[in-house]
Amino acid sequence: MTHVLDPDALPDDARALMAPLPPYDDVTRSDSAFRTFLHGLPGVDQVGAEARVAQLGTRSIKTTAKAWAIDTAISMVDLTTLEGADTPGKVRSLAAKARRPDPGDPACPHVAAVCVYGDLAGVAREALGDSGIHVAAVATAFPSGRASRAVKIADVQDAVANGADEIDMVIDRGAFLSGRYLDVFEEIVAVKEACGPAHLKVILETGELVTLDNVRRASWIAMLAGGDFIKTSTGKVSPAATLPVSLVMLEAVRDFRAATGRQIGFKPAGGIRTTKDAVKHLVLINETVGADWLDPDWFRFGASSLLNDLLLQRQKLRTGHYSGPDYVTVD
Amino acid sequence: MNDRLAVRKTYKLYVNGAFPRSESGRTYEVTDVKGHFLANAAWASRKDARDAVVAARGAFAKWSGATAYNRGQVLYRVAEVMEGRHVQFCAEVAAVEGLSASKARAAVDAAIDRWVWYAGWTDKLAAVLGGANPVAGPYFDFSIPEPTGVVAVLAPQQSSLLGLVSVLAPVLAGGNTAVVVTSKERPIPAVTLAEVLATSDVPGGVVNVLTGDAEELGTWLAEHADVDGIDLTGAPAGRAMEFEREAAGTVKRVVRPPATEPDWTADPGLSRMTPFLETKTVWHPIGV
Numbered sequence: 001m002t003h004v005l006d007p008d009a010l011p012d013d014a015r016a017l018m019a020p021l022p023p024y025d026d027v028t029r030s031d032s033a034f035r036t037f038l039h040g041l042p043g044v045d046q047v048g049a050e051a052r053v054a055q056l057g058t059r060s061i062k063t064t065a066k067a068w069a070i071d072t073a074i075s076m077v078d079l080t081t082l083e084g085a086d087t088p089g090k091v092r093s094l095a096a097k098a099r100r101p102d103p104g105d106p107a108c109p110h111v112a113a114v115c116v117y118g119d120l121a122g123v124a125r126e127a128l129g130d131s132g133i134h135v136a137a138v139a140t141a142f143p144s145g146r147a148s149r150a151v152k153i154a155d156v157q158d159a160v161a162n163g164a165d166e167i168d169m170v171i172d173r174g175a176f177l178s179g180r181y182l183d184v185f186e187e188i189v190a191v192k193e194a195c196g197p198a199h200l201k202v203i204l205e206t207g208e209l210v211t212l213d214n215v216r217r218a219s220w221i222a223m224l225a226g227g228d229f230i231k232t233s234t235g236k237v238s239p240a241a242t243l244p245v246s247l248v249m250l251e252a253v254r255d256f257r258a259a260t261g262r263q264i265g266f267k268p269a270g271g272i273r274t275t276k277d278a279v280k281h282l283v284l285i286n287e288t289v290g291a292d293w294l295d296p297d298w299f300r301f302g303a304s305s306l307l308n309d310l311l312l313q314r315q316k317l318r319t320g321h322y323s324g325p326d327y328v329t330v331d
Numbered sequence: 332m333n334d335r336l337a338v339r340k341t342y343k344l345y346v347n348g349a350f351p352r353s354e355s356g357r358t359y360e361v362t363d364v365k366g367h368f369l370a371n372a373a374w375a376s377r378k379d380a381r382d383a384v385v386a387a388r389g390a391f392a393k394w395s396g397a398t399a400y401n402r403g404q405v406l407y408r409v410a411e412v413m414e415g416r417h418v419q420f421c422a423e424v425a426a427v428e429g430l431s432a433s434k435a436r437a438a439v440d441a442a443i444d445r446w447v448w449y450a451g452w453t454d455k456l457a458a459v460l461g462g463a464n465p466v467a468g469p470y471f472d473f474s475i476p477e478p479t480g481v482v483a484v485l486a487p488q489q490s491s492l493l494g495l496v497s498v499l500a501p502v503l504a505g506g507n508t509a510v511v512v513t514s515k516e517r518p519i520p521a522v523t524l525a526e527v528l529a530t531s532d533v534p535g536g537v538v539n540v541l542t543g544d545a546e547e548l549g550t551w552l553a554e555h556a557d558v559d560g561i562d563l564t565g566a567p568a569g570r571a572m573e574f575e576r577e578a579a580g581t582v583k584r585v586v587r588p589p590a591t592e593p594d595w596t597a598d599p600g601l602s603r604m605t606p607f608l609e610t611k612t613v614w615h616p617i618g619v
Binding site for chain 1 (some may be wrong): 383384388543551555556557558577580
């Protein structure tokens with residue numbers, strides 16, 4: 001399992017930039033061929049997907065399993081602040097929280113990454129130092145993605161130059177919904193190239209894709225184009241990461257690895273606020289794609305308020321009594 | 332012969348303005364003093380208490396931020412709706428406490444009057460408990476009472492309505508939000524009070540009513556880090572000291588239980604409002 005940030009992994013990825021992996025290396029040869037391929041993907045049974053996640057959501061995770069799930073979830077959080085009012089000071093305090101989420105308990109793991117706008121990536125990089133926590137930056141005219149390709153590429157290059165080692169891009173939903181799938185594909189390829197060594201997460205913004213069939217198609221476009229992660233949402237549109245959407249994307253990730261051998265990560269973002277939601281996602285991962293994905297390299301939560309709830313639950317397990325919001329930081 | 336089937340009631344909890352079943356699914360039978368079945372009540376669990384505290388915390392900003400005048404109006408409206416349910420309250424108090432009709436009526440009258448009395452106090456507390464302080468300098472200095480936060484109330488076990496009102500209303504009048512654990516044997520008037528609160532103007536979450544066992548829930552509420560105060564009036568005799576010790580872990584304000592349940596008809600004075608009020612003192616330069 002090579003980490004994508006590992007320089008030795010580059011040649012493999014470089015190959016992915018050119019054309020999709022076999023056996024899909026010819027599906028992008030033309031617009032119509034690509035459309036035929038995407039519309040030929042098996043349709044999603046929406047009722048079945050909802051029933052499946054509802055059933056998995058009833059799993060009862062208690063005591064030591066719950067403690068493991070909470071610590072695992074904390075180590076998978078992309079601690080996020082994406083507000084117009086973000087300041088360097090806020091990013092620094094968020095970075096401090098990322099390193100030591102619960103200052104009262106040294107056994108508490110650190111989070112996986114801090115996710116900020118590109119211009120603040122440098123501040124986050126400096127504040128995180130050699131802690132091993134990644135700096136993720138949103139780019140490509142986040143959250144709408146409504147800008148010309150040159151601007152998007154420049155946005156990505158700027159974020160990478162500022163020290164981001166993970167780029168969260170948004171796909172062009174306008175192009176996707178009007179059926180120009182190859183445009184979406186080419187844009188992701190171009191952004192991946194601009195990322196250089198940085199890890200690329202492709203945001204589908206599933207709240208705007210309307211149907212689960214579209215979610216499956218967009219997932220395939222992103223994976224074929226060389227994205228390292230597929231991510232549900234920007235967090236700016238509701239609904240965001242619902243469980244049926246996560247199930248469909250995880251199935252896409254599973255099918256893609258089975259066909260090509262390349263493993264893609266998954267990141268639900270937006271709307272995951274409670275420990276219960278997070279644990280439901282962990283169950284969904286384990287039951288859909290397996291334990292290979294239960295690792296911060298392959299699975300992340302994009303969240304801001306989730307971390308506090310995880311910490312409260314962790315404190316409850318540790319002390320035996322309920323904790324309160326006075327015992328975690330206000331972000 | 333009356334062959335109509337009896338409508339056997341199963342009451343629920345009152346949390347965050349809604350009437351959920353207990354998360355545990357448990358219920359218990361409530362009987363009158365002679366042992367005849369009255370209704371089923373929800374038997375609240377620790378997770379219901381947890382949810383109630385979250386609801387009370389969520390409602391605190393709005394309730395404590397409302398003007399004292401507005402809080403008084405809202406509480407007075409509760410008394411109005413209680414008055415509309417007068418007959419129902421009388422029947423329930425008579426059944427659960429084993430009182431005669433006239434004594435039950437007197438208890439309900441006293442409970443409604445008590446509620447009105449506390450409703451009147453909301454906008455007078457600042458004048459009585461706060462004020463301008465004399466200072467030796469060119470400053471203006473004043474103190475004002477502020478609500479403590481989320482208060483857990485273990486309601487009296489004997490007096491099902493008057494006692495309940497006498498411990499709940501003072502908490503609300505000061506601007507706190509409340510999680511109430513009712514009398515275990517006599518919860519029915521409290522359930523009706525919850526229905527009154529739901530149909531008056533009190534925002535959801537300001538009062539949360541848990542029917543069940545104060546012995547079971549008391550320890551969770553006393554230890555809960557997001558509860559700011561606890562009234563132990565209805566705590567079981569042997570456990571109150573233990574609850575108080577647990578409450579000390581998060582420096583809660585505690586009202587100790589009396590040795591025996593007091594005569595609730597006596598004038599309470601301010602003794603039940605002040606324990607859950609903080610005094611904030613502000614220095615302000617004169618002039619400018």
